[in-house]
Amino acid sequence: MKKILSSSWFIPLQIGSIAGITGILMSLVGMVEEFAKRDIIAGIIEMGQTLVFINLLVAGYFAASRSQRAQAYLRVIEGGLAGAIATFFLWILVQLIPPLDLRSIFLNASPALIKVLTFDREGAAALGVMLTAGFLSGLAGGLIQSLPARYRTAVVRGLIWVAMLGLLQDLIRVTLLNFPGVGTALQWMFGSRNEKGLSVAGAIAVFVVVTGGSILQSNQATSLSARVGRLPAKQQQFIRWGGLLLAGAIVFYLPQVLGLYLSEVANQVGLFILMGLGLNIVVGFAGLLDLGYVAFFAIGAYVMGYLTTTAIGPESGQIIYGPQLNFWQALPIAVLISLVAGVILGVPVLNIRGDYLAIVTLGFGEIIRILAGSDFLKPYIGGSQGIVQVAPITIAGVDFNSPQKLYYLIILGILLATFVSWRLRDSRIGRAWKALREDEDVAQAMGIHLVSTKLMAFATGAAFAGMSGAIFASKIGSIYPHSFKLLVSINVLALIIVGGMGSLPGVFVGALILVGLPELLREFSEYRLLIYGVLLIIMMLTKPEGFIPETTHKRELHEEEPGTV
Amino acid sequence: MLKRALERFTLTDFLMWLVGTVIVSLVVVGSIATLRAGEYTSRHWFDFFIFGLAQGSIYALIALGYTLVYGILRMINFAHSEVFMSGAYIGYFVATSFNRSGFMDKSPYVALLIVMAVAMLTSVTVAVLVERIAYRPLRRAPRLVPLITAIGASFFLQEAFRTLFGSQSKAYPDVDVLKGTVSLGGDFAIQKIQILVILAAGLLMAALYYFVMKTRTGKAMRAVSEDKDTAALMGINVDSIIVRTFVLGAAAAGAGGVLYSLMFRQINAYMGFVPGIKAFTAAVLGGVGNIPGAMLGSLFLGIFESIGPILFLDGLGIAAPYQLKDVIAFSMLVLVLIFRPTGILGERLAKAKA
Numbered sequence: 001m002k003k004i005l006s007s008s009w010f011i012p013l014q015i016g017s018i019a020g021i022t023g024i025l026m027s028l029v030g031m032v033e034e035f036a037k038r039d040i041i042a043g044i045i046e047m048g049q050t051l052v053f054i055n056l057l058v059a060g061y062f063a064a065s066r067s068q069r070a071q072a073y074l075r076v077i078e079g080g081l082a083g084a085i086a087t088f089f090l091w092i093l094v095q096l097i098p099p100l101d102l103r104s105i106f107l108n109a110s111p112a113l114i115k116v117l118t119f120d121r122e123g124a125a126a127l128g129v130m131l132t133a134g135f136l137s138g139l140a141g142g143l144i145q146s147l148p149a150r151y152r153t154a155v156v157r158g159l160i161w162v163a164m165l166g167l168l169q170d171l172i173r174v175t176l177l178n179f180p181g182v183g184t185a186l187q188w189m190f191g192s193r194n195e196k197g198l199s200v201a202g203a204i205a206v207f208v209v210v211t212g213g214s215i216l217q218s219n220q221a222t223s224l225s226a227r228v229g230r231l232p233a234k235q236q237q238f239i240r241w242g243g244l245l246l247a248g249a250i251v252f253y254l255p256q257v258l259g260l261y262l263s264e265v266a267n268q269v270g271l272f273i274l275m276g277l278g279l280n281i282v283v284g285f286a287g288l289l290d291l292g293y294v295a296f297f298a299i300g301a302y303v304m305g306y307l308t309t310t311a312i313g314p315e316s317g318q319i320i321y322g323p324q325l326n327f328w329q330a331l332p333i334a335v336l337i338s339l340v341a342g343v344i345l346g347v348p349v350l351n352i353r354g355d356y357l358a359i360v361t362l363g364f365g366e367i368i369r370i371l372a373g374s375d376f377l378k379p380y381i382g383g384s385q386g387i388v389q390v391a392p393i394t395i396a397g398v399d400f401n402s403p404q405k406l407y408y409l410i411i412l413g414i415l416l417a418t419f420v421s422w423r424l425r426d427s428r429i430g431r432a433w434k435a436l437r438e439d440e441d442v443a444q445a446m447g448i449h450l451v452s453t454k455l456m457a458f459a460t461g462a463a464f465a466g467m468s469g470a471i472f473a474s475k476i477g478s479i480y481p482h483s484f485k486l487l488v489s490i491n492v493l494a495l496i497i498v499g500g501m502g503s504l505p506g507v508f509v510g511a512l513i514l515v516g517l518p519e520l521l522r523e524f525s526e527y528r529l530l531i532y533g534v535l536l537i538i539m540m541l542t543k544p545e546g547f548i549p550e551t552t553h554k555r556e557l558h559e560e561e562p563g564t565v
Numbered sequence: 566m567l568k569r570a571l572e573r574f575t576l577t578d579f580l581m582w583l584v585g586t587v588i589v590s591l592v593v594v595g596s597i598a599t600l601r602a603g604e605y606t607s608r609h610w611f612d613f614f615i616f617g618l619a620q621g622s623i624y625a626l627i628a629l630g631y632t633l634v635y636g637i638l639r640m641i642n643f644a645h646s647e648v649f650m651s652g653a654y655i656g657y658f659v660a661t662s663f664n665r666s667g668f669m670d671k672s673p674y675v676a677l678l679i680v681m682a683v684a685m686l687t688s689v690t691v692a693v694l695v696e697r698i699a700y701r702p703l704r705r706a707p708r709l710v711p712l713i714t715a716i717g718a719s720f721f722l723q724e725a726f727r728t729l730f731g732s733q734s735k736a737y738p739d740v741d742v743l744k745g746t747v748s749l750g751g752d753f754a755i756q757k758i759q760i761l762v763i764l765a766a767g768l769l770m771a772a773l774y775y776f777v778m779k780t781r782t783g784k785a786m787r788a789v790s791e792d793k794d795t796a797a798l799m800g801i802n803v804d805s806i807i808v809r810t811f812v813l814g815a816a817a818a819g820a821g822g823v824l825y826s827l828m829f830r831q832i833n834a835y836m837g838f839v840p841g842i843k844a845f846t847a848a849v850l851g852g853v854g855n856i857p858g859a860m861l862g863s864l865f866l867g868i869f870e871s872i873g874p875i876l877f878l879d880g881l882g883i884a885a886p887y888q889l890k891d892v893i894a895f896s897m898l899v900l901v902l903i904f905r906p907t908g909i910l911g912e913r914l915a916k917a918k919a
Contacts, residue, residue, distance in 0.1 A: 029728035105658060107731045289709065347580045348903050355641045358712070359845060360902055363895035366842070374888045486838075490716060497713055530724035536717030537699050544703075544710045 009081075012063045016082040016138075019059030020089025023052055027093065027117060030108030031527055036116045039197030040166030046197075048116050050163065052090070053137050056083040060141025076142035083138020087130045090117055094126070150218045158211035165189075165206055166198045168520060175259060251411060255404040263403040265519040267475065270410035271468050272515045275492045276499070276507040277417040278464025283493065284502035284550070285430060286457035287437025289358040291489050292365025295345070296338045296462040298372060298484035300469025302381050303334040305479045308391035327393045327474050331467070338466020339459045346458035350451055353440065365489055373481035386480035393474045406475055413471065417464050421504055429456055434502075491515070494532070498539055500546030509547050581903055588900065595877040605875065608752040613872045619759040619828060621867020622766030626821030627844035628851075628859040629773060630692075630814025636790040636854035637810050640708065643715035644695050645818060646841020647722035650834065651691045652819030653826045654726055656684035657735055664738035673742045681823045688819030691722065692811045701804070727834035734833040737826045762824045769820055770860055773813065777856060786810055790854065839891070843870075846898040852908030862909060870894050 026032055036048030045053075060079030067075040094114050096102060102109040118126040119133070144155055165172065189202035198206065231239070255263040275297060282290045307323055307330040325333075349360050371377055373384045381387060392399055393409060424430045432453045435443040444450050473479050491514065499510025518528045539546075599605070627649050634642045660680045663669040669676045699714040743761060746754040777783035788796040789806045797803050825840060826832050843866060851862025873893045878886035901908065 025725070029725055031728075106729055108728070289712070348584060348899060352902050352906065355635075355639075355708070355712070356849065356902055356906070359641065359842075359849065360899055362842070363846070363898050367892050367895050370889065370892050374892075376883045376886075376889060490720075494713070494716075497709075501709075527724070527728065529720050530728065533717040533719070533721030533724065537714045537721070540706075540710050540714045540717070541699075541702055544706060 009078075011066050011068075012078045012081040013085060015059050015063040015066065016085025017089065019055055019082065019086035023055050023086055023090050024093050026051060026055065027090065027113055028106045028108055029527070029530065030113075031530075032116055033108060033110065033113045034526060036112075038167065040163055041198050041200060041203045044200065047167065052117070056086055056134055056137035057141040057144070059083055059086050060138030061145045062141075063138065064142035064145040072146050076139060076146055079142020079145065080135045080139035083141065084131050084135040086138070087134025090134075091127055091130050094118055151215065154211045154214035154218070157214050158207040161210040162198065162203050162206050166203070169197060171262065171520060175257065175262065255407045260403055263407050265516060267403055267406055267410055268519060269511050269516045270407070270414055271472055271475075272492065272495060273414050273507055273511045274410070274417055274468035274471075275465050275488075276495050276511055277414070277421050277504070278461040278468070279492050280496050280502065280504070280507050281421060281424070281433070281464070282457050282461035284496055285425065285437065286433040286454065288454065288457060289355075290361045290458075290461070291358045291486070291493065292345075292361035292363065292368070293461070293465060293492055294484050294486065294488040295365045295368040296342060296465035297469040297472070297488060298368050298481075299341050299462075300334045300338045300466030301473040301479050301484070302372065302387070302469075303337045303466075304330050304470040304473040305387035305390045306381060307333060308474070309387050310389045310391055324391070327391055330391075331470050334470035335463050335466045338469070339463040341466075342458040342460075342462025343455050345462075346455045350454055362486065362489075365484075365486060369481055369484050369486075372484065384481060386478055387473075388478040390473050390477050390479065392477065393471075406471075410471060413467055417467070418504060420460070424460070425504075429453065433457055494536055496546075498535075498546055500549040502550040503546065503548050506546050506548040506550070513547075585900065585904060588896065591881065592877045595879070595881045598881065599876055599879045602879075604879070606752075610872065611753055613875065614868060615755050615759055617868035617871030618864065619762040619867070620871060621847075621864035622763050622770075623821050623825045623828070624840065624844045624847045624867050625770060625860045625863035626766050626817045626824070627840055628848040628863045629770070629817045629856065630811075631845045632848040632851075632853055632856060632859040633777075633786070633810050633814045635848070637786065637793075637807060638700070638711075640700075640711050641715065641845065642814075643712070643841075644699070644718040644722060645692075645814065646837030646844075647719050647726075648688045648692045648695070648815045648837075649818040649822045649825075649841060650832075650837035651722065651726065651822075652684035652688035652815075653822030653832050653836065654730065654834075655687040656680045656819075656823040657737055657826065657832055659683045660738050669738065669740060673740055677740065677823075681820055684823045685816045685819035688815040688822065689812050692815030692818075693808060695722075696808060696811045701807075723834050723837070730834075732834075734831045737830050737832065740827070743827065758828055762828055765820070765824060769817060773817060774856055776813065782806070782809055843891075843894055846894055849898060850901050850908055852910040855908070855910050858908055858910035865909075866894060866897070869897060 032048040032051055034048070035051055036046050038047040039045070040047055040050055059082045063082035064075045064079035067078045069075050069078065094117055097109045097114060117130070119129050121129050144152055147155065189199060189205070229236070254266065258266060275293070278296075279290065279293050282288050282293070304327075307325045308327060310324060345361075345364050349357055352360055372381060375383050377383065378385075393406065432443070432448045433456075435446060435448055436450070436453055436457075440450065443453075472483075476483075495510035495514045496507055497510070498514055499506025499508070514532070518524055518532075524531065627645065630645045630648065631642060634640065634645070660669065660676075663676045663680065695718045699718045700711050703711045703714060743758045746756050747760060748754045777786060785796070785801045785806050786809065788799065788801055789803055789810075793803055796806075821840075825836075844863065847863035847866040848859045849862070850866060851858030851860070853859075870890050870893060874886040874890045877893070878889060883889070
């Protein structure tokens with residue numbers, strides 16, 4: 001046994017087996033088959049095989065990088081071996097499916113899956129083709145690994161661009177068609193209208209452009225920001241303001257360019273950004289782990305719903321008698337009530353720390369959701385039937401409810417929330433929050449008033465969530481208790497962690513990645529949470545500080561912590 | 566001004582006691598009203614009690630995993646509810662195949678034992694994998710980090726099981742020997758399945774308690790939970806002890822999964838969430854890190870949850886009180902943490918920073 005472990009062929013065997021099991025799992029959960037419906041390069045490569053391919057590529061890459069061999073070509077070959085071993089696992093799976101009738105247990109072990117995995121061959125030919133493909137993919141992974149770092153990132157970037165453009169092609173096509181003169185370019189890049197995916201020429205062009213650009217960029221000795229930094233102060237300021245104006249203009253014109261569907265996605269992202277900014281204060285700044293954050297979102301939504309619903313009385317199928325305010329009258333009330341709720345729920349948990357706080361807030365979130373759906377409160381907030389006909393948003397009599405118009409309102413809310421968080425961050429209270437996050441006892445010893453500091457954090461966070469919830473209620477027009485599951489809280493928490501705890505730009509990045517991307521990739525919706533879970537684990541293992549970390553937080557995570565956990 | 570007022574009155578204390586008294590008086594008034602109305606006979610209350618006891622025993626089996634892991638790693642193992650679910654799921658496949666082949670009817674006790682053993686084995690495998698992949702590399706990371714990976718693992722397991730085996734709920738097969746009731750004389754009777762659940766859970770808990778208290782490994786576990794570094798200096802292999810802790814907790818959860826499914830019949834990929842949260846609540850109630858505490862807390866929570874909605878809320882004239890049983894459970898958690906943060910039996914953790 002020892003001999004095997006120390007043998008140098010153990011690494012490809014080990015990594016190949018892990019990749020093989022991962023591949024089997026991917027196949028059996030149905031991802032491979034489901035994604036096979038989507039082409040990346042029309043008629044040649046589809047998403048399902050790409051998934052398997054990426055798995056093998058990664059296996060080859062790691063086998064090559066872990067390999068202890070001195071010669072580069074041997075390392076690359078080990079990568080290839082890992083790929084071949086991984087495909088062997090898949091071949092075994094394919095052999096086992098019909099005789100064991102695996103489909104009676106694993107729903108996705110279908111003939112279509114076998115077709116995708118074996119490239120539609122049978123018998124020995126299937127094994128041959130699979131092993132060759134596996135070996136070549138692993139080899140490719142090993143080759144990428146053996147490239148100098150500069151070229152490696154360039155190639156990886158090129159591949160990612162090709163995959164993304166291929167996946168999003170129908171969205172891109174629809175969006176860009178509004179522009180004059182790009183029709184022929186699109187035609188060339190994506191092929192004819194009924195094909196899904198890039199054309200071969202388009203794929204090559206994208207790859208060459210991105211990879212080449214990336215190499216060229218890394219060839220330049222100084223980065224753009226460094227060069228700007230050397231300019232005189234006046235010019236720097238000019239560039240900064242210019243950049244800001246440009247960004248403002250892009251944000252302003254975005255909905256016109258994006259069209260209806262993408263604006264709707266942008267709004268969804270916007271609402272999550274709003275919530276993320278709020279939770280970022282509670283968790284990111286003050287370090288109070290809140291898993292029941294959705295409660296405040298729900299409170300905001302329900303207050304808005306109750307105050308503005310236009311369908312009152314039993315004849316409209318509803319038993320609620322709300323005062324029928326309009327959106328603008330109800331919004332401050334909703335925000336205020338959420339804020340008060342933040343304080344009320346904050347008071348009992350003042351002495352509770354860490355994990356206990358997480359579980360108690362989770363309990364609060366569930367209590368609110370169950371109460372909202374119960375018959376007990378049905379006369380007031382509609383029970384499981386929810387509240388319908390929530391008043392739409394109007395400005396001076398003009399209906400504001402189309403996604404493209406609502407966008408501006410949400411942007412306004414985000415701007416406000418960003419401004420508030422940004423100003424709070426370095427204020428007296430902001431510094432008090434950070435002290436609290438680092439060590440509660442020391443903070444108290446330094447004269448920080450724990451009660452008011454904590455309550456301020458809960459209240460501000462709750463107010464943002466309440467605003468988000470209120471807009472959500474008006475946007476959807478009807479609210480049901482099942483919109484306020486624990487999942488929303490987890491989503492918001494995950495997005496600030498992926499973005500970087502306590503960092504404001506991180507919230508935006510996190511929301512775009514975790515809310516925006518899954519909305520765009522509709523085929524993924526079935527596997528959204530699965531990928532999400534894996535992503536969270538990988539993120540925490542490799543980059544626990546998030547994509548855009550806050551500086552102090554990053555320092556903390558990377559210092560060696562002596563002693564206990 | 567608010568600040569000064571807060572300082573003078575210690576408003577928080579006042580508010581907490583206010584909340585506490587309001588809830589206690591509501592409970593008292595509600596109970597008196599319900600009992601006076603006399604809508605429920607003593608047989609009803611007995612049934613509620615036994616149901617609560619059975620449910621509480623299942624919570625206890627899950628809670629043990631939480632409490633053992635929390636005691637050692639100081640982390641909430643959010644994926645534990647999925648460990649429970651995975652046992653129930655694989656147990657389902659074994660049970661249905663036994664049912665189809667007739668083995669279940671021929672020798673039901675052996676069959677059930679095998680189902681349970683397979684379920685425990687599955688749960689153990691899942692738990693060990695989760696520990697190896699998601700927790701061990703993060704031993705020295707800040708505490709929020711493993712919590713997030715635990716949530717990630719929990720999502721992954723839920724979705725993997727759902728996509729692997731399909732979204733619909735599955736029904737555990739009927740076992741003939743578990744049907745019907747045992748009469749205790751008079752109006753009183755207990756369902757056979759409840760007897761099985763209570764007995765099996767009690768047996769497992771006793772075995773576990775013995776293991777932790779009397780064996781060498783158990784002693785090492787307690788040493789590690791006391792102080793990891795010192796334990797390592799005493800020659801204890803901390804990593805292996807941690808894995809064994811996960812194994813122990815997962816085995817109990819897997820058995821709990823089968824018992825739960827035999828009692829409630831329906832299983833699906835999300836079935837772990839609610840019992841998991843309840844079990845953790847129970848562990849906190851009893852004083853997390855404390856094994857008898859977890860058992861006591863679980864039984865208490867199970868009975869409370871079964872009797873509470875009717876007893877407290879029916880008398881107050883609240884519609885459909887049974888919908889609110891989770892509210893009662895969570896409110897109890899909040900109350901216990903406010904007034905006795907160390908739980909009913911917990912003392913050790915009062916000093917170690919929670």
